[in-house]
Amino acid sequence: MKRIDLEFDLVVIGGGTGGPMAAVKAKEKNPKLRVLLVDKANVKRSGAISMGMDGLNNAVIPGHATPEQYVKEITIANDGIVDQEAVMAYAANSFDMINQLDQWGVKFEKDETGDYAVRKVHHLGSYVLPMPEGHHMKKILYRQLKKARVEVTNRVVVTRVLTGADGEVVAVMGFDCRTADTYVIRTKAAVLCTGAAGRIGLPASGYLMGTYENPTNCGDGHAMAYHAGADLANLECFQINPLIKDYNGPACAYVTGPFGGFTANSKGERFIECDYWSGQMMMEFYNELEGGNGPVFLKLDHLAEETIQEIETILHTNERPSRGRFHENRGNDYRKQMVEMHISEIGFCSGHSASGIHTNAMGETSVPGLYAAGDCASVPHNYMLGAFVYGRLCGENAAAYCAGHGQGVVDAGDVAAEERRILAPLGRTDGLTPYQIEYKTRRLVNDYLQPPKITRKYEIALRRFDEIREDAESMFAANPHELMRAMEAHSILDCAEMAARASMFRTESRWGLYHYFLDHPERDDENWFCHSLLSKSAEGRMQMRKKAIEPYIVPIDEEERSAYQRLRVAHNAEAA
Amino acid sequence: MTIATTQTQVPVNVDNDKCIAEKGCTVCVDVCPLDVLAIDMLTKKAFMKFDECWYCLPCETDCPTGAVSVSIPYLLR
Numbered sequence: 001m002k003r004i005d006l007e008f009d010l011v012v013i014g015g016g017t018g019g020p021m022a023a024v025k026a027k028e029k030n031p032k033l034r035v036l037l038v039d040k041a042n043v044k045r046s047g048a049i050s051m052g053m054d055g056l057n058n059a060v061i062p063g064h065a066t067p068e069q070y071v072k073e074i075t076i077a078n079d080g081i082v083d084q085e086a087v088m089a090y091a092a093n094s095f096d097m098i099n100q101l102d103q104w105g106v107k108f109e110k111d112e113t114g115d116y117a118v119r120k121v122h123h124l125g126s127y128v129l130p131m132p133e134g135h136h137m138k139k140i141l142y143r144q145l146k147k148a149r150v151e152v153t154n155r156v157v158v159t160r161v162l163t164g165a166d167g168e169v170v171a172v173m174g175f176d177c178r179t180a181d182t183y184v185i186r187t188k189a190a191v192l193c194t195g196a197a198g199r200i201g202l203p204a205s206g207y208l209m210g211t212y213e214n215p216t217n218c219g220d221g222h223a224m225a226y227h228a229g230a231d232l233a234n235l236e237c238f239q240i241n242p243l244i245k246d247y248n249g250p251a252c253a254y255v256t257g258p259f260g261g262f263t264a265n266s267k268g269e270r271f272i273e274c275d276y277w278s279g280q281m282m283m284e285f286y287n288e289l290e291g292g293n294g295p296v297f298l299k300l301d302h303l304a305e306e307t308i309q310e311i312e313t314i315l316h317t318n319e320r321p322s323r324g325r326f327h328e329n330r331g332n333d334y335r336k337q338m339v340e341m342h343i344s345e346i347g348f349c350s351g352h353s354a355s356g357i358h359t360n361a362m363g364e365t366s367v368p369g370l371y372a373a374g375d376c377a378s379v380p381h382n383y384m385l386g387a388f389v390y391g392r393l394c395g396e397n398a399a400a401y402c403a404g405h406g407q408g409v410v411d412a413g414d415v416a417a418e419e420r421r422i423l424a425p426l427g428r429t430d431g432l433t434p435y436q437i438e439y440k441t442r443r444l445v446n447d448y449l450q451p452p453k454i455t456r457k458y459e460i461a462l463r464r465f466d467e468i469r470e471d472a473e474s475m476f477a478a479n480p481h482e483l484m485r486a487m488e489a490h491s492i493l494d495c496a497e498m499a500a501r502a503s504m505f506r507t508e509s510r511w512g513l514y515h516y517f518l519d520h521p522e523r524d525d526e527n528w529f530c531h532s533l534l535s536k537s538a539e540g541r542m543q544m545r546k547k548a549i550e551p552y553i554v555p556i557d558e559e560e561r562s563a564y565q566r567l568r569v570a571h572n573a574e575a576a
Numbered sequence: 577m578t579i580a581t582t583q584t585q586v587p588v589n590v591d592n593d594k595c596i597a598e599k600g601c602t603v604c605v606d607v608c609p610l611d612v613l614a615i616d617m618l619t620k621k622a623f624m625k626f627d628e629c630w631y632c633l634p635c636e637t638d639c640p641t642g643a644v645s646v647s648i649p650y651l652l653r
Contacts, residue, residue, distance in 0.1 A: 041609040042609075044607055047609075203652075205649075207649050207652055215609075215610060246653075320632070322632070329647075330653075484611070
């Protein structure tokens with residue numbers, strides 16, 4: 001074990017989706033900039049799109065949708081709690097990014113005239129663009145990293161962003177998960193692209209890594225941002241997704257919807273009008289699942305053979321290709337049976353919902369020199385294309401920031417303290433294993449934090465998390481790999497506490513199932529039409545405050561406002 | 577306190593006859609997002625060292641000799 005000291009202008013943390021884009025765009029903006037991309041896995045196959053993606057869920061393409069329409073749609077789907085300027089920055093840059101990806105060799109579905117073949121899945125507009133050969137995505141990104149001469153360091157787990165006297169970014173620290181060498185990387189700016197916090201809750205299977213999200217995405221970035229002093233927004237708006245039961249991956253209604261597939265109850269009946277994910281849609285799903293019409297299924301068995309073959313080709317070669325062998329083991333055949341679905345464990349993921357490290361329309365966090373893009377940042381419903389667009393914005397804006405700032409002064413005491421924290425579990429010869437700490441945290445998250453939310457349950461959870469924090473001080477790691485799991489367990493605990501504190505702060509119910517608070521079952525626009533921000537107090541504790549919603553740039557009329565509240569199929573509502 | 581080891585059947589299987597790790601190949605080890613594969617120092621073959629699989633398949637897809645096969649972990653199957 002040794003200590004490695006490096007110096008760069010810009011460090012991008014996480015090489016999945018937004019990270020490579022941020023690094024490439026920063027280099028394009030200023031080829032002399034010293035840019036390092038760090039990944040705890042290998043950028044060739046890291047992140048949520050490790051095996052590619054089957055399509056764009058939120059393409060804003062002229063002729064099919066306008067940026068204004070999109071901003072409206074996302075505002076309504078999020079019950080009004082959005083920074084429209086940040087959503088607009090995505091929407092306005094979406095088409096350029098699609099063309100950029102097209103030039104790089106990403107194959108989008110096009111019609112006979114060569115136009116993008118956009119499909120309708122959302123409630124109001126059309127935004128879904130299939131990528132039949134989307135499994136090449138990581139290769140295409142890797143080629144661009146090489147071309148732009150971005151330096152890459154794999155298998156280094158970044159654990160903290162260090163700040164200077166004015167609270168600005170001065171360095172990042174971490175360790176190699178194979179050698180336990182520690183890294184101190186001085187830098188003017190950093191971009192967090194660490195993905196969702198996907199290991200807060202425990203999958204129903206009990207298999208720790210059988211999560212909806214790529215399990216490397218465990219909330220490291222959320223924890224790092226918190227400890228660096230950044231604000232995190234609307235964390236009580238959990239991510240909960242519909243998925244294939246036990247397999248715990250997407251089923252996936254976005255792909256199958258345009259082909260005629262739909263979410264059905266046990267009678268094979270449609271019960272929601274629109275499969276686009278929103279908190280209200282998840283509430284309807286949950287009600288059907290728990291009610292007498294459950295369980296819930298994905299219904300494809302009414303479709304023609306050639307349609308099913310096309311669906312199989314997409315679903316079993318992209319994103320989560322092991323879906324095919326899961327179905328085969330179970331004897332599931334889309335032609336003969338409906339596929340049993342369930343809801344996921346909770347997480348933070350702005351890709352699908354709306355919570356994360358608070359960022360504005362420039363990708364800036366509240367810490368000078370710190371940027372965030374993709375699933376870890378707070379811009380709602382960003383999906384893969386949003387990670388690319390905000391990766392670009394963060395890369396370009398961070399490059400501009402670097403031009404106006406010198407290297408900051410790194411406090412030697414901060415470095416020594418973080419080095420001690422990282423190496424502590426390796427110094428012990430016995431104690432609790434990272435597995436035990438993580439399992440217990442996540443099991444308690446399921447027991448107490450899974451919606452519907454109840455104050456008394458949350459109070460118990462917070463007490464139990466405190467106990468685990470004490471226990472975690474005796475965590476031991478037998479090797480650098482286990483050390484990675486030990487440091488992740490700390491991030492997971494931080495995220496679990498953040499999920500609890502943010503939820504208890506917002507004393508209303510909003511976003512359907514995501515924040516269904518039984519003690520406060522009604523939506524309360526008078527008091528809670530605002531963001532909630534979580535940050536670290538001077539005493540080192542989690543503190544909450546309200547932030548006013550930024551003035552709308554795209555007005556929403558009364559009729560549109562309630563569009564996502566009317567998701568249940570009408571005849572069912574009458575029967576009930 | 578002592579530390580126990582719990583036996584478990586792992587989801588990633590390597591066909592030692594096909595694996596060419598002894599020739600310096602580390603593709604499956606390199607691409608695994610969770611870093612759960614390793615080369616056995618004695619047999620010089622790849623194996624799953626930690627049962628922490630996301631059944632995501634880069635190891636199987638990228639293996640140049642088709643030596644790696646991934647099954648769904650038993651708890652989910």
